[in-house]
Amino acid sequence: MKLLLKLLILTVPISFLLMFFVLLTEDKSYPGADYDTYNFPKFELETLAGEKIFNSRIEGNDLLLNVWASWCITCRVEHPYLMKLKRQGIPILGLNYKDEREDAIEWLNKYGNPYEDNIYDYKGSLALDLGVTGAPETFLIINGQVVVHYQGEVNEMVWNEVFVPAIEGEGLF
C-alpha cells in the first residue's frame, strides 16, 4: 500500500507535466487555418455590379472565395498574389465585406480585378454565417462545400502549405 502511494505521488504530477508539455508545445504552424467541412450557407445578395446572386453560383462548384474590402490594408498586400492565382487559372469569387460599392469598384479598377464575380455583402450577413471575423479571409470550396477556411493573408507559403494539399487531394484546377 505504501509503495502504491509513493508511486502515485510520483506518477500523477509527472503525467500532468507530460500532458501539459504535449498540449502546450503542439506545433500549429498555421493557426489561421481551419479544415472543417461544411455546406456553404444559403444567401441571397447582389453582386458589385448590381445583379442578383444566390447559392446556385456556388453549389456544385469548385472555387476560391476571398473576403476583401477596399478599407482593408492586408487585402492590398494580398492582392498581387490573387492576381497571380487568377493567371494560373484558379477561379476566385470575391466577397466584398462591409464596403461602399463605389469604393470597391474604384479599388478594382485601380489595382486590377482577380475575381470572376463579387458578392456585395454590405451588412456582412453572409460573412457572419461563414464565421468571418475580418478581412482578408479565404475559403476553398469543393463541390459547393467549404473544405478550408483561412484567416489572414494568402501568400505563396500559405498557398503551398494550406491550400495546395487540399487541392491536390481532390485533383482540382
Added chain:
Amino acid sequence: MKIIFLTVFLLSANLLSDSIYNFENEEDELRFNTLVKEIRCPKCTSGSLSSSSAPISEDLKLKIVQMIKENKTDEEIKDYISMRFGIDSLYEPEFRTDTYFLWSAPFILLLIALTILFTRRSG
C-alpha cells in the same frame, strides 16, 4: 403652451429610454444579457461579447437578438456560434467526447486525494 412643453418633454424622455435592442418581453432581454456574457468575442484575446463593441461582436449581438426573436433556444444559438467561431467561443465548454477529461479531472483528482487520505489514515 404648458401642455405642449410637457408633451414634448415626456416624449423625448420616452425616446431616450429606448434600449438599443428591442425585445418583446423581459424574459428575452434577460436571455440576451446572459448569452452575451457566456459567449466570447471572436476578435478579443479574452473578453465576452457583452464587453466588446468590435464590429464582429456587434454583428453577433444583432444575430443573437434575431435568433431570440425567431424563438431559437439558447442551445441553438450557442451551436450556431460555436460551429462558426470554434468551440472556444463558449466560456463554458460543452460536455463532449473531447472535453470529458476537462470536466471529470476535478473529480478524478478529488478521488485520488481521498484515496490517499484514507489509505494514510488506515495505514
